[in-house]
Amino acid sequence: DAKTTQPNSMESNEEEPVHLPCNHSTISGTDYIHWYRQLPSQGPEYVIHGLTSNVNNRMASLAIAEDRKSSTLILHRATLRDAAVYYCILREASGGYQKVTFGTGTKLQVIP
């Protein structure tokens, strides 16, 4: 599996935007970029995913570099409930039933 690199931790002030970076320089052409987050004492939950174009949903936005070697998860207004570990994961497009392989993730702290 191609590997991702994320900062171990980040801080953000409440109600400010948060940009969580992810490097994936060995990404293949068929890899989708997925983001999951794990709130304290809960299982991970899906946030967003994309292939080449930027993506938006109700939780976040995903900005993908033109060469696809990096991406950024954007939380437009951080709330205290967004404090979690955020995982950037690459998954092959071939088949929808693949396992999810987790890296170390970024622990986001939101300061009131």
Place this chain on the structure above:
Amino acid sequence: SAVISQKPSRDICQRGTSLTIQCQVDSQVTMMFWYRQQPGQSLTLIATANQGSEATYESGFVIDKFPISRPNLTFSTLTVSNMSPEDSSIYLCSVVDRNTEAFFGQGTRLTVV
């Protein structure tokens, strides 16, 4: 989407004993997975639970230690056998739907004393 229920949510067990964790999904799913999350760490995949056949284990995990059953498309169990304090972790069940989104249970917090 899929809703996953895991039982028990937590347990404290004596070393040398075994614990069976149950995972129930509210819909039929093709793929089910079991993960371990050691304290302060990320998730590590233990195995893929295959319906009707033996589970597929990741490197470092063996069937004798972590036997898995998958009797149908909505249920699986993971047993942690002959436990030691090093087995103290959170164990999570996960399923993947055809749209590639993965869903996770709340986890079973196991403490071995």
